[in-house]
Amino acid sequence: MLYRCAHRWAFTHWGGPLEQREDDLPTCEPHELTVRVTHCGMCHSDLHIQAGGFDMGSGKLSSLERAGTQLPVTMGHEICGEVVETGADVQGVALGTHVVVYPWLGCGACPVCARGDDHLCPKASRNLGIQRAGGYADLVRVPHERYVVPIGALAPERAATFACAGITAYGAIRKLNSMTDTDHVVIIGCGGVGLTAVALASVLTKARIVAVDPEPAKRAAALTHGATLAFDSTAPDAVKTIGKACGFDIAGVVDFVGGEVTSSLAVNLVRRTGQVVIVGLFGGEFRMPLPMFALKSLQISGSYVASPNDLRELIALAQRMPLPQIPLDLRPMAKVNEALHDLAQGRVVGRVVLQA
Ligand SMILES: [Zn+2]
Ligand SMILES: [Zn+2]
Numbered sequence: 299m300l301y302r303c304a305h306r307w308a309f310t311h312w313g314g315p316l317e318q319r320e321d322d323l324p325t326c327e328p329h330e331l332t333v334r335v336t337h338c339g340m341c342h343s344d345l346h347i348q349a350g351g352f353d354m355g356s357g358k359l360s361s362l363e364r365a366g367t368q369l370p371v372t373m374g375h376e377i378c379g380e381v382v383e384t385g386a387d388v389q390g391v392a393l394g395t396h397v398v399v400y401p402w403l404g405c406g407a408c409p410v411c412a413r414g415d416d417h418l419c420p421k422a423s424r425n426l427g428i429q430r431a432g433g434y435a436d437l438v439r440v441p442h443e444r445y446v447v448p449i450g451a452l453a454p455e456r457a458a459t460f461a462c463a464g465i466t467a468y469g470a471i472r473k474l475n476s477m478t479d480t481d482h483v484v485i486i487g488c489g490g491v492g493l494t495a496v497a498l499a500s501v502l503t504k505a506r507i508v509a510v511d512p513e514p515a516k517r518a519a520a521l522t523h524g525a526t527l528a529f530d531s532t533a534p535d536a537v538k539t540i541g542k543a544c545g546f547d548i549a550g551v552v553d554f555v556g557g558e559v560t561s562s563l564a565v566n567l568v569r570r571t572g573q574v575v576i577v578g579l580f581g582g583e584f585r586m587p588l589p590m591f592a593l594k595s596l597q598i599s600g601s602y603v604a605s606p607n608d609l610r611e612l613i614a615l616a617q618r619m620p621l622p623q624i625p626l627d628l629r630p631m632a633k634v635n636e637a638l639h640d641l642a643q644g645r646v647v648g649r650v651v652l653q654a
Contacts, residue, residue, distance in 0.1 A: 301332050301383050306435035307634050308370035312350035315635050329442045332383035333399055337458040338433035339376025340650040342489060343579060345642050347373055347428055353581025367429050374433030375401035375426055378458035388443045397446035398457045399438060400606045401426035417603045434634055436654060444606060447613050455626055455651045460612050462603065463649055467495035468612045469604030470577045474550045477505035482544040484508045484567055487554035487578055488516040490649035493523055493624045495552060500524025501621060508544060515647050519625060537566045548572060558582035573597045624648045
């Protein structure tokens with residue numbers, strides 16, 4: 299069987315709907331592989347990619363187009379599927395292997411990529427689903443075998459979500475200092491990624507996990523996936539209510555929204571010497587009185603997805619122990635536009651996964 303034509307769902311202008319198109323695929327280069335997509339998760343950042351950029355605050359927008367992303371764009375960066383074609387020099391990955399694809403590709407040649415931090419490459423982004431065609435398609439071309447991880451007996455619809463939601467959550471939780479069982483970690487934003495973080499934090503740290511989200515359904519989901527307390531961030535006196543319930547002993551706050559309101563909530567909640575990790579890309583500007591950095595001795599950091607090795611570790615962890623499972627909303631690939639619309643309207647609990 300030859301795989302010379304990819305059927306893709308792509309947008310041809312920024313903000314436009316996804317339309318079906320056919321693209322010829324050349325023969326695999328020596329280290330390339332073709333993966334037949336069986337499942338592709340849908341990420342909130344797809345809405346930003348489709349819109350053409352991110353809100354950088356003060357009315358400024360980042361522009362994917364100015365940064366060199368070319369139309370048409372085939373999104374989809376949580377890809378799981380079967381290896382159906384391999385280049386002549388591919389080693390260790392047999393045809394027919396079911397894999398999750400690592401999508402956060404750098405230039406592949408600089409010292410940062412060489413040490414395995416492809417996602418932090420300062421040279422050139424080749425991310426699948428942004429700069430390169432992603433998983434809203436029947437076939438995906440992957441540039442090197444080191445970007446695929448066999449999933450073994452894991453459910454493919456679940457393994458797919460590890461490529462972004464999973465490693466974003468894993469990478470952020472791994473940035474937290476070591477916690478004791480009297481510490482509290484607050485997770486702000488319990489959509490797909492935040493809920494995964496709640497689940498992972500309950501397994502990977504000793505701290506009590508506190509979920510914060512305006513949606514009752516998302517708070518309820520967090521409570522059944524490892525959170526011991528859950529609060530509405532939009533309630534009056536939210537800082538006081540949450541702080542009091544945690545004995546004003548919040549050692550870490552991970553913000554999966556990354557908006558002006560949530561980042562301010564995070565720095566107000568965290569105790570002295572606590573940590574704030576900003577993950578979400580909702581946008582806006584971070585504002586905080588400068589003396590608070592010193593007076594509270596805060597550690598404030600960012601976290602952006604994670605490395606190919608982190609994806610391997612997460613897959614291994616999921617194979618070793620049953621991780622609490624976030625709800626999945628399985629839909630046919632052909633309904634991709636409706637699914638994006640529902641995601642934009644906030645009508646999705648957990649993660650949408652499109653099926654071929
Ligand atoms: Zn994503
Ligand atoms: Zn690089």
